[in-house]
Amino acid sequence: MNTIRDKCAIVGVGTTEYYKRGQSYPETELSMACTAILAALDDAGLTINDLDGFSIYSSSCDPATVGAELGVPEIRWATTTTSGGGGCVGALGVAASAIETGQATTIVSLMTLQQLNRRLGGSAVGGMMMFAMMSDGGGSPYGGGGVPPSAAFTANNGLLSPGHSFAQITNRHMHLYGTTREQIAEVALSSRKNAGTNPRALRPEPITIDDYFNARMINDPLCLFDYTMESDGAVAVITTSTERARNLKQPPVLISAASHGGTGRWGPALFRYFQTPDEYFATSGHRPVAKRMYEMAGVGPSDVDVALLYDHFAPMVMIQLEDYGFCPIGEGGPFLADGNIRYGTGSIPVNTHGGNLSEAYIIGMTHVREAVEQLRGTAANQVEGAEVALVTGGPAGLPVSGAILRKDV
Amino acid sequence: MAGDFGNLERGKFPTILKETHADSLTQPFWDAAKEDRLVCQHCTNCGTFRMPPSPFCFNCQSRDHDYPELPGTGTVYSFTVVRHPLHPDLAECCPYVSGVVELDGTQGAGARMLVNIIDCDPDAVRIGDKVEIVFEHVTEEMSTPRFRPLSG
Ligand SMILES: [Zn+2]
Numbered sequence: 001m002n003t004i005r006d007k008c009a010i011v012g013v014g015t016t017e018y019y020k021r022g023q024s025y026p027e028t029e030l031s032m033a034c035t036a037i038l039a040a041l042d043d044a045g046l047t048i049n050d051l052d053g054f055s056i057y058s059s060s061c062d063p064a065t066v067g068a069e070l071g072v073p074e075i076r077w078a079t080t081t082t083s084g085g086g087g088c089v090g091a092l093g094v095a096a097s098a099i100e101t102g103q104a105t106t107i108v109s110l111m112t113l114q115q116l117n118r119r120l121g122g123s124a125v126g127g128m129m130m131f132a133m134m135s136d137g138g139g140s141p142y143g144g145g146g147v148p149p150s151a152a153f154t155a156n157n158g159l160l161s162p163g164h165s166f167a168q169i170t171n172r173h174m175h176l177y178g179t180t181r182e183q184i185a186e187v188a189l190s191s192r193k194n195a196g197t198n199p200r201a202l203r204p205e206p207i208t209i210d211d212y213f214n215a216r217m218i219n220d221p222l223c224l225f226d227y228t229m230e231s232d233g234a235v236a237v238i239t240t241s242t243e244r245a246r247n248l249k250q251p252p253v254l255i256s257a258a259s260h261g262g263t264g265r266w267g268p269a270l271f272r273y274f275q276t277p278d279e280y281f282a283t284s285g286h287r288p289v290a291k292r293m294y295e296m297a298g299v300g301p302s303d304v305d306v307a308l309l310y311d312h313f314a315p316m317v318m319i320q321l322e323d324y325g326f327c328p329i330g331e332g333g334p335f336l337a338d339g340n341i342r343y344g345t346g347s348i349p350v351n352t353h354g355g356n357l358s359e360a361y362i363i364g365m366t367h368v369r370e371a372v373e374q375l376r377g378t379a380a381n382q383v384e385g386a387e388v389a390l391v392t393g394g395p396a397g398l399p400v401s402g403a404i405l406r407k408d409v
Numbered sequence: 410m411a412g413d414f415g416n417l418e419r420g421k422f423p424t425i426l427k428e429t430h431a432d433s434l435t436q437p438f439w440d441a442a443k444e445d446r447l448v449c450q451h452c453t454n455c456g457t458f459r460m461p462p463s464p465f466c467f468n469c470q471s472r473d474h475d476y477p478e479l480p481g482t483g484t485v486y487s488f489t490v491v492r493h494p495l496h497p498d499l500a501e502c503c504p505y506v507s508g509v510v511e512l513d514g515t516q517g518a519g520a521r522m523l524v525n526i527i528d529c530d531p532d533a534v535r536i537g538d539k540v541e542i543v544f545e546h547v548t549e550e551m552s553t554p555r556f557r558p559l560s561g
Contacts, residue, residue, distance in 0.1 A: 147426070149462075151430060152428070155426035156525070157422065171487045171536065
Protein backbone atom coordinates (compact mmCIF):
# COMPACT_ATOMS: atom_id res chain seq x y z
CA MET A 1 0.00 0.00 0.00
CA ASN A 2 1.17 3.50 -0.78
CA THR A 3 1.90 5.55 2.30
CA ILE A 4 3.65 8.76 3.23
CA ARG A 5 5.35 7.02 6.15
CA ASP A 6 8.85 8.46 6.61
CA LYS A 7 8.96 9.68 3.00
CA CYS A 8 9.28 13.33 4.01
CA ALA A 9 10.90 15.29 6.79
CA ILE A 10 10.73 18.62 8.54
CA VAL A 11 14.04 20.32 7.84
CA GLY A 12 13.56 23.86 9.07
CA VAL A 13 11.68 25.75 11.76
CA GLY A 14 11.41 29.53 11.96
CA THR A 15 9.47 31.87 14.18
CA THR A 16 8.99 35.43 15.22
CA GLU A 17 9.28 36.09 18.92
CA TYR A 18 6.13 35.20 20.83
CA TYR A 19 4.07 38.22 21.86
CA LYS A 20 1.21 38.62 24.26
CA ARG A 21 -2.05 39.37 22.44
CA GLY A 22 -1.91 42.65 20.57
CA GLN A 23 1.76 43.31 21.39
CA SER A 24 3.13 42.52 17.93
CA TYR A 25 2.21 45.90 16.43
CA PRO A 26 3.64 47.43 14.17
CA GLU A 27 4.33 44.02 12.69
CA THR A 28 1.46 42.57 10.66
CA GLU A 29 0.30 39.04 9.97
CA LEU A 30 2.01 39.31 6.57
CA SER A 31 5.31 40.59 7.94
CA MET A 32 5.35 37.96 10.67
CA ALA A 33 4.58 35.18 8.17
CA CYS A 34 7.46 36.35 5.97
CA THR A 35 9.84 36.59 8.96
CA ALA A 36 9.00 33.05 10.06
CA ILE A 37 9.29 31.60 6.55
CA LEU A 38 12.69 33.20 5.92
CA ALA A 39 13.92 32.01 9.32
CA ALA A 40 12.67 28.47 8.65
CA LEU A 41 14.40 28.37 5.25
CA ASP A 42 17.58 29.67 6.83
CA ASP A 43 17.36 27.05 9.58
CA ALA A 44 17.21 24.40 6.85
CA GLY A 45 20.05 25.90 4.84
CA LEU A 46 17.65 26.80 2.02
CA THR A 47 16.58 30.07 0.38
CA ILE A 48 13.38 31.53 -0.99
CA ASN A 49 14.41 30.15 -4.42
CA ASP A 50 13.90 26.63 -3.06
CA LEU A 51 10.37 27.22 -1.75
CA ASP A 52 7.65 26.00 -4.10
CA GLY A 53 4.65 25.12 -1.97
CA PHE A 54 2.27 26.11 0.81
CA SER A 55 0.37 23.53 2.84
CA ILE A 56 -1.44 25.50 5.50
CA TYR A 57 -4.49 25.18 7.73
CA SER A 58 -7.35 27.45 8.65
CA SER A 59 -6.37 29.64 5.65
CA SER A 60 -3.56 30.84 7.91
CA CYS A 61 -1.95 33.02 5.25
CA ASP A 62 -2.56 33.92 1.64
CA PRO A 63 0.06 32.14 -0.51
CA ALA A 64 -0.62 34.64 -3.30
CA THR A 65 0.32 37.57 -1.09
CA VAL A 66 3.28 35.89 0.61
CA GLY A 67 4.58 34.54 -2.71
CA ALA A 68 4.51 38.01 -4.23
CA GLU A 69 5.97 39.70 -1.16
CA LEU A 70 8.96 37.34 -0.89
CA GLY A 71 9.44 36.81 -4.63
CA VAL A 72 8.90 33.05 -4.62
CA PRO A 73 9.96 32.04 -8.16
CA GLU A 74 7.19 29.50 -8.75
CA ILE A 75 4.39 28.19 -6.55
CA ARG A 76 3.52 24.61 -7.44
CA TRP A 77 1.29 23.73 -4.49
CA ALA A 78 -1.10 25.86 -2.44
CA THR A 79 -3.64 24.18 -0.15
CA THR A 80 -5.21 24.65 3.23
CA THR A 81 -6.98 22.15 5.42
CA THR A 82 -10.47 23.44 6.19
CA SER A 83 -12.01 24.67 9.44
CA GLY A 84 -9.68 25.99 12.16
CA GLY A 85 -6.74 24.95 14.33
CA GLY A 86 -7.77 21.30 14.21
CA GLY A 87 -6.11 20.94 10.83
CA CYS A 88 -2.74 22.06 12.15
CA VAL A 89 -0.65 18.91 11.80
CA GLY A 90 -2.90 17.51 9.08
CA ALA A 91 -1.27 20.15 6.91
CA LEU A 92 2.07 18.35 7.36
CA GLY A 93 0.51 15.21 5.88
CA VAL A 94 -0.84 17.18 2.93
CA ALA A 95 2.65 18.60 2.36
CA ALA A 96 4.18 15.12 2.48
CA SER A 97 1.58 13.80 0.03
CA ALA A 98 2.38 16.56 -2.44
CA ILE A 99 6.13 16.03 -2.18
CA GLU A 100 5.91 12.23 -2.36
CA THR A 101 3.85 12.48 -5.55
CA GLY A 102 6.30 14.89 -7.17
CA GLN A 103 4.02 17.91 -7.24
CA ALA A 104 6.32 20.15 -5.21
CA THR A 105 9.70 19.83 -3.50
CA THR A 106 9.82 22.27 -0.61
CA ILE A 107 6.65 23.19 1.23
CA VAL A 108 6.00 25.57 4.09
CA SER A 109 3.29 25.09 6.73
CA LEU A 110 2.62 27.95 9.08
CA MET A 111 0.41 30.01 11.33
CA THR A 112 0.61 33.76 11.69
CA LEU A 113 -1.61 35.46 14.20
CA GLN A 114 -2.23 39.00 15.34
CA GLN A 115 -5.19 39.82 17.53
CA LEU A 116 -5.41 43.60 17.66
CA ASN A 117 -9.03 44.20 16.80
CA ARG A 118 -10.61 40.82 16.42
CA ARG A 119 -10.77 37.79 18.64
CA LEU A 120 -12.34 34.40 18.23
CA GLY A 121 -15.56 34.51 20.19
CA GLY A 122 -14.95 38.22 20.41
CA SER A 123 -15.84 40.68 23.07
CA ALA A 124 -18.56 42.77 21.45
CA VAL A 125 -21.81 41.89 19.72
CA GLY A 126 -20.07 41.62 16.36
CA GLY A 127 -17.63 39.05 17.68
CA MET A 128 -20.35 37.05 19.38
CA MET A 129 -22.39 37.05 16.20
CA MET A 130 -19.37 35.88 14.26
CA PHE A 131 -19.11 32.94 16.63
CA ALA A 132 -22.79 32.14 16.26
CA MET A 133 -22.38 31.98 12.50
CA MET A 134 -19.16 29.97 12.44
CA SER A 135 -18.94 26.85 10.33
CA ASP A 136 -22.12 27.57 8.43
CA GLY A 137 -20.75 28.95 5.20
CA GLY A 138 -17.61 26.94 4.55
CA GLY A 139 -15.42 30.02 4.28
CA SER A 140 -15.68 30.47 0.54
CA PRO A 141 -15.25 34.00 -0.80
CA TYR A 142 -18.12 33.16 -3.16
CA GLY A 143 -20.56 32.42 -0.35
CA GLY A 144 -23.84 34.26 -0.15
CA GLY A 145 -22.81 36.16 2.97
CA GLY A 146 -25.29 37.53 5.44
CA VAL A 147 -26.74 35.86 8.48
CA PRO A 148 -27.58 32.17 7.89
CA PRO A 149 -30.98 30.90 9.12
CA SER A 150 -29.25 28.63 11.66
CA ALA A 151 -27.75 31.62 13.49
CA ALA A 152 -31.09 32.48 15.08
CA PHE A 153 -30.96 29.13 16.88
CA THR A 154 -27.68 29.91 18.64
CA ALA A 155 -27.03 33.66 18.72
CA ASN A 156 -29.29 34.27 21.70
CA ASN A 157 -28.36 31.36 23.94
CA GLY A 158 -25.26 32.83 25.59
CA LEU A 159 -22.95 30.06 24.34
CA LEU A 160 -20.81 32.39 22.34
CA SER A 161 -17.17 31.60 22.93
CA PRO A 162 -14.96 28.52 22.56
CA GLY A 163 -14.71 28.29 26.35
CA HIS A 164 -18.49 28.08 26.67
CA SER A 165 -18.42 25.22 24.19
CA PHE A 166 -15.57 23.19 25.64
CA ALA A 167 -17.14 23.47 29.09
CA GLN A 168 -20.06 21.39 27.79
CA ILE A 169 -17.75 18.53 26.81
CA THR A 170 -15.83 18.82 30.08
CA ASN A 171 -18.96 18.86 32.20
CA ARG A 172 -20.33 15.82 30.41
CA HIS A 173 -17.02 13.99 30.93
CA MET A 174 -17.16 14.81 34.65
CA HIS A 175 -20.74 13.55 34.79
CA LEU A 176 -20.01 10.27 32.98
CA TYR A 177 -16.71 9.35 34.63
CA GLY A 178 -16.55 11.25 37.90
CA THR A 179 -13.68 13.41 36.63
CA THR A 180 -12.75 16.19 39.08
CA ARG A 181 -11.35 19.70 38.80
CA GLU A 182 -8.44 18.64 40.97
CA GLN A 183 -7.48 16.04 38.34
CA ILE A 184 -7.83 18.53 35.50
CA ALA A 185 -5.68 21.04 37.41
CA GLU A 186 -2.71 18.73 36.85
CA VAL A 187 -2.65 19.79 33.18
CA ALA A 188 -2.43 23.48 34.07
CA LEU A 189 0.12 22.93 36.83
CA SER A 190 2.40 20.63 34.91
CA SER A 191 2.36 22.85 31.81
CA ARG A 192 3.15 25.88 33.94
CA LYS A 193 6.04 24.10 35.61
CA ASN A 194 7.49 23.26 32.17
CA ALA A 195 7.09 26.88 31.08
CA GLY A 196 9.12 27.95 34.09
CA THR A 197 12.25 26.44 32.57
CA ASN A 198 11.51 27.46 28.98
CA PRO A 199 13.04 30.91 28.33
CA ARG A 200 10.57 31.77 25.56
CA ALA A 201 7.43 31.01 27.58
CA LEU A 202 5.09 33.97 28.07
CA ARG A 203 3.70 32.65 31.38
CA PRO A 204 6.64 31.26 33.39
CA GLU A 205 5.43 32.28 36.87
CA PRO A 206 4.78 29.19 38.99
CA ILE A 207 1.25 28.34 40.15
CA THR A 208 0.07 26.02 42.90
CA ILE A 209 -3.07 23.95 43.34
CA ASP A 210 -4.32 26.67 45.70
CA ASP A 211 -3.78 29.29 43.00
CA TYR A 212 -5.80 27.09 40.66
CA PHE A 213 -8.74 26.79 43.04
CA ASN A 214 -8.59 30.48 43.98
CA ALA A 215 -8.52 31.59 40.33
CA ARG A 216 -11.47 33.37 38.82
CA MET A 217 -14.09 30.96 37.50
CA ILE A 218 -14.76 32.01 33.91
CA ASN A 219 -17.53 29.53 33.22
CA ASP A 220 -17.97 26.29 35.16
CA PRO A 221 -16.05 24.07 35.22
CA LEU A 222 -13.35 26.15 33.50
CA CYS A 223 -11.33 28.62 35.56
CA LEU A 224 -8.76 31.14 34.38
CA PHE A 225 -5.95 28.56 34.38
CA ASP A 226 -7.92 26.11 32.24
CA TYR A 227 -7.98 28.69 29.46
CA THR A 228 -5.11 29.17 27.04
CA MET A 229 -3.58 32.60 26.74
CA GLU A 230 -3.97 34.51 23.50
CA SER A 231 -0.78 35.37 21.65
CA ASP A 232 0.60 37.02 18.54
CA GLY A 233 3.40 35.65 16.40
CA ALA A 234 4.23 33.31 13.56
CA VAL A 235 5.73 29.82 13.33
CA ALA A 236 6.73 28.20 10.03
CA VAL A 237 8.13 24.76 9.24
CA ILE A 238 9.65 23.50 5.99
CA THR A 239 9.00 19.99 4.67
CA THR A 240 10.95 18.25 1.91
CA SER A 241 11.74 14.67 0.87
CA THR A 242 13.64 12.56 3.41
CA GLU A 243 16.27 11.81 0.79
CA ARG A 244 16.99 15.49 0.27
CA ALA A 245 16.65 16.23 3.97
CA ARG A 246 19.64 14.03 4.74
CA ASN A 247 21.87 16.43 2.81
CA LEU A 248 20.62 19.58 4.50
CA LYS A 249 21.79 21.53 7.52
CA GLN A 250 19.71 19.97 10.33
CA PRO A 251 19.12 16.39 11.40
CA PRO A 252 15.85 15.44 9.61
CA VAL A 253 12.67 14.97 11.62
CA LEU A 254 10.67 12.37 9.71
CA ILE A 255 6.92 12.64 9.23
CA SER A 256 6.02 9.04 10.07
CA ALA A 257 2.29 9.69 9.85
CA ALA A 258 -0.16 12.55 9.68
CA SER A 259 -3.91 12.17 9.40
CA HIS A 260 -6.81 14.56 9.62
CA GLY A 261 -10.58 14.26 9.66
CA GLY A 262 -12.97 12.74 12.16
CA THR A 263 -16.30 11.00 12.25
CA GLY A 264 -18.80 12.80 10.02
CA ARG A 265 -21.33 13.49 12.75
CA TRP A 266 -18.63 15.20 14.82
CA GLY A 267 -19.07 17.86 12.15
CA PRO A 268 -18.64 21.41 13.38
CA ALA A 269 -18.85 19.71 16.81
CA LEU A 270 -18.98 22.13 19.66
CA PHE A 271 -18.94 25.23 17.52
CA ARG A 272 -22.67 26.01 17.80
CA TYR A 273 -23.57 22.46 16.80
CA PHE A 274 -23.51 19.99 19.72
CA GLN A 275 -25.37 17.25 17.83
CA THR A 276 -22.52 14.75 18.14
CA PRO A 277 -23.77 11.24 18.97
CA ASP A 278 -23.56 10.13 22.62
CA GLU A 279 -20.50 7.94 22.17
CA TYR A 280 -18.54 10.88 20.78
CA PHE A 281 -19.85 13.85 22.74
CA ALA A 282 -17.45 13.69 25.69
CA THR A 283 -14.43 13.01 23.49
CA SER A 284 -11.87 15.11 21.67
CA GLY A 285 -13.10 13.92 18.27
CA HIS A 286 -9.61 12.51 17.67
CA ARG A 287 -10.31 8.80 18.04
CA PRO A 288 -10.67 7.86 14.34
CA VAL A 289 -7.75 10.12 13.43
CA ALA A 290 -5.55 8.49 16.11
CA LYS A 291 -6.32 5.02 14.78
CA ARG A 292 -5.35 5.88 11.22
CA MET A 293 -2.28 7.79 12.39
CA TYR A 294 -0.91 4.90 14.45
CA GLU A 295 -1.59 2.45 11.61
CA MET A 296 0.22 4.69 9.14
CA ALA A 297 3.23 5.11 11.43
CA GLY A 298 3.34 1.47 12.52
CA VAL A 299 3.65 2.50 16.18
CA GLY A 300 1.37 2.65 19.19
CA PRO A 301 1.01 4.91 22.20
CA SER A 302 3.67 3.01 24.16
CA ASP A 303 6.24 3.98 21.50
CA VAL A 304 5.62 7.72 21.96
CA ASP A 305 8.37 9.46 23.97
CA VAL A 306 6.82 12.93 24.16
CA ALA A 307 3.29 14.18 23.40
CA LEU A 308 2.53 17.72 22.29
CA LEU A 309 -1.24 17.87 22.68
CA TYR A 310 -3.29 20.85 21.52
CA ASP A 311 -4.26 22.59 24.73
CA HIS A 312 -6.57 25.54 24.18
CA PHE A 313 -8.40 24.24 27.27
CA ALA A 314 -6.78 22.08 29.96
CA PRO A 315 -9.41 19.31 30.08
CA MET A 316 -9.01 18.71 26.34
CA VAL A 317 -5.50 17.41 27.03
CA MET A 318 -7.00 14.86 29.41
CA ILE A 319 -9.53 13.69 26.83
CA GLN A 320 -6.90 13.43 24.09
CA LEU A 321 -4.83 11.19 26.38
CA GLU A 322 -7.80 8.82 26.29
CA ASP A 323 -8.43 9.12 22.56
CA TYR A 324 -4.74 8.56 21.71
CA GLY A 325 -4.68 5.44 23.87
CA PHE A 326 -2.42 6.51 26.74
CA CYS A 327 -5.14 5.43 29.17
CA PRO A 328 -8.58 3.82 28.86
CA ILE A 329 -11.63 5.93 27.92
CA GLY A 330 -12.94 7.75 30.98
CA GLU A 331 -9.77 7.28 33.01
CA GLY A 332 -8.00 10.47 31.94
CA GLY A 333 -8.64 12.08 35.32
CA PRO A 334 -6.96 9.42 37.48
CA PHE A 335 -4.20 9.12 34.85
CA LEU A 336 -3.42 12.81 35.32
CA ALA A 337 -3.66 12.61 39.10
CA ASP A 338 -1.05 9.85 39.11
CA GLY A 339 1.49 12.28 37.62
CA ASN A 340 1.78 10.53 34.27
CA ILE A 341 2.18 13.66 32.13
CA ARG A 342 4.95 15.31 34.17
CA TYR A 343 8.26 16.12 32.56
CA GLY A 344 11.09 14.15 34.15
CA THR A 345 9.01 11.67 36.12
CA GLY A 346 5.83 10.83 34.20
CA SER A 347 5.20 7.89 31.87
CA ILE A 348 4.37 10.24 28.96
CA PRO A 349 5.71 13.80 29.22
CA VAL A 350 3.14 16.19 27.76
CA ASN A 351 3.66 19.74 26.51
CA THR A 352 7.24 20.02 27.70
CA HIS A 353 7.40 23.60 26.37
CA GLY A 354 4.48 24.75 28.51
CA GLY A 355 1.92 24.34 25.75
CA ASN A 356 -0.64 26.84 24.58
CA LEU A 357 -1.61 27.26 28.20
CA SER A 358 1.73 28.64 29.36
CA GLU A 359 4.22 29.05 26.50
CA ALA A 360 2.30 30.74 23.66
CA TYR A 361 -0.79 30.10 21.57
CA ILE A 362 -0.04 30.30 17.86
CA ILE A 363 -2.93 27.92 17.09
CA GLY A 364 -0.87 24.76 17.51
CA MET A 365 2.30 25.45 15.51
CA THR A 366 4.34 25.96 18.69
CA HIS A 367 3.71 22.25 19.35
CA VAL A 368 5.28 21.33 16.01
CA ARG A 369 8.28 23.49 16.85
CA GLU A 370 8.65 21.76 20.22
CA ALA A 371 8.39 18.29 18.65
CA VAL A 372 11.13 19.15 16.17
CA GLU A 373 13.38 20.50 18.93
CA GLN A 374 12.77 17.42 21.08
CA LEU A 375 13.73 15.15 18.18
CA ARG A 376 16.78 17.23 17.35
CA GLY A 377 17.77 17.05 21.00
CA THR A 378 17.74 20.82 21.49
CA ALA A 379 14.57 21.39 23.57
CA ALA A 380 14.65 23.55 26.69
CA ASN A 381 13.13 20.66 28.65
CA GLN A 382 14.73 17.85 26.70
CA VAL A 383 13.24 14.38 27.09
CA GLU A 384 16.23 12.08 27.34
CA GLY A 385 16.59 9.95 24.21
CA ALA A 386 13.36 11.19 22.59
CA GLU A 387 12.87 9.45 19.25
CA VAL A 388 9.10 9.51 18.66
CA ALA A 389 6.81 12.51 19.18
CA LEU A 390 3.03 12.83 18.88
CA VAL A 391 1.65 16.23 17.86
CA THR A 392 -2.05 17.08 17.60
CA GLY A 393 -4.35 19.82 16.31
CA GLY A 394 -7.80 20.33 17.85
CA PRO A 395 -10.33 19.36 19.29
CA ALA A 396 -12.22 21.74 17.06
CA GLY A 397 -14.64 21.51 14.19
CA LEU A 398 -13.69 18.71 11.81
CA PRO A 399 -10.95 18.09 10.70
CA VAL A 400 -8.88 17.47 13.78
CA SER A 401 -5.42 16.04 13.17
CA GLY A 402 -2.60 14.03 14.62
CA ALA A 403 0.96 13.35 13.50
CA ILE A 404 3.81 11.07 14.51
CA LEU A 405 7.22 12.65 14.00
CA ARG A 406 10.42 10.72 14.60
CA LYS A 407 14.12 11.04 14.67
CA ASP A 408 15.97 9.74 11.61
CA VAL A 409 17.94 6.87 13.12
CA MET B 410 -23.57 48.76 19.48
CA ALA B 411 -21.62 48.12 22.70
CA GLY B 412 -23.81 48.94 25.66
CA ASP B 413 -26.93 48.27 23.68
CA PHE B 414 -28.06 45.15 25.47
CA GLY B 415 -31.19 46.70 26.95
CA ASN B 416 -32.33 45.99 30.49
CA LEU B 417 -30.48 42.98 31.75
CA GLU B 418 -31.82 40.46 34.19
CA ARG B 419 -29.55 38.17 36.19
CA GLY B 420 -29.55 34.66 34.75
CA LYS B 421 -31.09 35.65 31.42
CA PHE B 422 -28.91 36.13 28.34
CA PRO B 423 -30.33 38.95 26.21
CA THR B 424 -31.70 38.48 22.71
CA ILE B 425 -28.84 39.95 20.68
CA LEU B 426 -30.23 38.77 17.34
CA LYS B 427 -33.74 40.14 17.02
CA GLU B 428 -34.45 38.90 13.50
CA THR B 429 -34.93 35.22 12.64
CA HIS B 430 -33.29 35.41 9.18
CA ALA B 431 -35.62 32.51 8.46
CA ASP B 432 -35.80 30.48 5.29
CA SER B 433 -38.57 28.09 4.27
CA LEU B 434 -37.07 25.36 6.47
CA THR B 435 -36.79 27.38 9.69
CA GLN B 436 -39.93 29.53 9.33
CA PRO B 437 -42.28 26.84 10.73
CA PHE B 438 -40.25 26.78 13.97
CA TRP B 439 -40.57 30.55 14.40
CA ASP B 440 -44.26 30.55 13.46
CA ALA B 441 -44.96 27.97 16.17
CA ALA B 442 -42.74 29.81 18.66
CA LYS B 443 -44.97 32.87 18.31
CA GLU B 444 -47.79 30.67 19.60
CA ASP B 445 -45.66 29.24 22.43
CA ARG B 446 -45.47 25.88 20.72
CA LEU B 447 -42.30 23.85 20.10
CA VAL B 448 -42.14 22.09 16.76
CA CYS B 449 -39.18 20.13 15.46
CA GLN B 450 -38.24 19.18 11.95
CA HIS B 451 -38.83 15.46 11.48
CA CYS B 452 -37.87 13.14 8.60
CA THR B 453 -41.03 11.56 7.23
CA ASN B 454 -38.95 8.85 5.57
CA CYS B 455 -37.14 7.45 8.63
CA GLY B 456 -38.53 9.33 11.62
CA THR B 457 -35.32 11.10 12.70
CA PHE B 458 -35.74 14.53 14.29
CA ARG B 459 -33.22 17.29 13.64
CA MET B 460 -32.34 20.75 14.95
CA PRO B 461 -31.90 23.32 13.69
CA PRO B 462 -33.93 22.66 10.53
CA SER B 463 -31.74 21.80 7.54
CA PRO B 464 -32.11 20.48 3.99
CA PHE B 465 -31.17 16.80 4.42
CA CYS B 466 -31.80 14.02 6.94
CA PHE B 467 -28.42 12.95 8.30
CA ASN B 468 -29.74 9.42 8.84
CA CYS B 469 -31.31 8.61 5.46
CA GLN B 470 -30.49 11.66 3.29
CA SER B 471 -34.15 12.25 2.53
CA ARG B 472 -35.46 15.80 2.08
CA ASP B 473 -39.02 14.88 3.04
CA HIS B 474 -40.07 16.28 6.37
CA ASP B 475 -42.76 17.72 8.56
CA TYR B 476 -42.86 19.66 11.82
CA PRO B 477 -44.68 17.75 14.56
CA GLU B 478 -45.32 19.49 17.84
CA LEU B 479 -43.27 18.26 20.79
CA PRO B 480 -44.29 18.33 24.47
CA GLY B 481 -41.74 21.11 25.09
CA THR B 482 -40.00 19.27 27.91
CA GLY B 483 -36.52 17.84 27.94
CA THR B 484 -33.43 16.89 29.89
CA VAL B 485 -30.23 18.83 30.55
CA TYR B 486 -27.49 16.98 28.63
CA SER B 487 -24.67 19.33 29.57
CA PHE B 488 -24.30 22.96 30.63
CA THR B 489 -22.00 25.69 31.83
CA VAL B 490 -22.48 28.51 34.32
CA VAL B 491 -21.13 31.68 32.72
CA ARG B 492 -19.74 33.83 35.53
CA HIS B 493 -17.37 36.07 33.60
CA PRO B 494 -19.17 38.20 30.99
CA LEU B 495 -18.00 38.12 27.39
CA HIS B 496 -18.42 41.88 27.36
CA PRO B 497 -18.38 44.21 30.38
CA ASP B 498 -21.86 45.43 29.47
CA LEU B 499 -23.16 41.90 29.97
CA ALA B 500 -22.01 41.73 33.60
CA GLU B 501 -25.50 42.17 34.99
CA CYS B 502 -26.83 39.00 33.41
CA CYS B 503 -24.03 36.90 34.96
CA PRO B 504 -24.05 34.31 36.29
CA TYR B 505 -26.30 32.64 33.75
CA VAL B 506 -26.68 28.99 32.82
CA SER B 507 -26.62 27.83 29.22
CA GLY B 508 -26.47 24.32 27.97
CA VAL B 509 -27.55 21.48 25.76
CA VAL B 510 -31.07 20.12 26.18
CA GLU B 511 -32.34 16.83 24.75
CA LEU B 512 -35.97 17.11 23.74
CA ASP B 513 -38.62 14.67 24.91
CA GLY B 514 -40.28 12.99 21.94
CA THR B 515 -37.06 12.92 19.87
CA GLN B 516 -34.15 10.51 19.58
CA GLY B 517 -31.83 12.96 21.40
CA ALA B 518 -28.58 13.53 19.47
CA GLY B 519 -29.27 15.42 16.26
CA ALA B 520 -32.26 17.26 17.70
CA ARG B 521 -30.74 18.90 20.76
CA MET B 522 -31.38 22.54 21.55
CA LEU B 523 -28.69 24.90 22.82
CA VAL B 524 -30.36 27.27 25.21
CA ASN B 525 -30.21 29.61 28.13
CA ILE B 526 -31.71 27.92 31.20
CA ILE B 527 -33.49 30.50 33.34
CA ASP B 528 -35.34 30.70 36.66
CA CYS B 529 -32.81 28.36 38.26
CA ASP B 530 -30.15 28.41 40.96
CA PRO B 531 -26.94 28.20 38.89
CA ASP B 532 -25.25 26.18 41.62
CA ALA B 533 -28.07 23.64 41.75
CA VAL B 534 -28.39 22.76 38.04
CA ARG B 535 -27.30 19.19 37.24
CA ILE B 536 -27.01 17.09 34.11
CA GLY B 537 -30.20 15.03 33.90
CA ASP B 538 -32.46 17.76 35.29
CA LYS B 539 -35.89 17.96 33.68
CA VAL B 540 -36.69 21.29 32.02
CA GLU B 541 -39.48 22.88 30.00
CA ILE B 542 -39.43 25.44 27.22
CA VAL B 543 -40.55 29.02 27.60
CA PHE B 544 -40.67 31.57 24.79
CA GLU B 545 -40.02 35.29 25.17
CA HIS B 546 -41.79 37.27 22.47
CA VAL B 547 -39.12 39.85 21.73
CA THR B 548 -40.14 41.21 18.34
CA GLU B 549 -42.81 40.53 15.75
CA GLU B 550 -40.65 37.76 14.32
CA MET B 551 -38.37 36.64 17.16
CA SER B 552 -39.63 34.54 20.05
CA THR B 553 -36.53 33.51 21.96
CA PRO B 554 -36.68 29.96 23.31
CA ARG B 555 -35.27 29.33 26.78
CA PHE B 556 -35.78 26.49 29.22
CA ARG B 557 -36.55 26.53 32.94
CA PRO B 558 -36.67 23.79 35.57
CA LEU B 559 -39.81 21.71 35.21
CA SER B 560 -42.14 22.73 37.96
CA GLY B 561 -43.57 20.04 40.20
ZN1 LIG C 1 -34.42 10.26 7.49
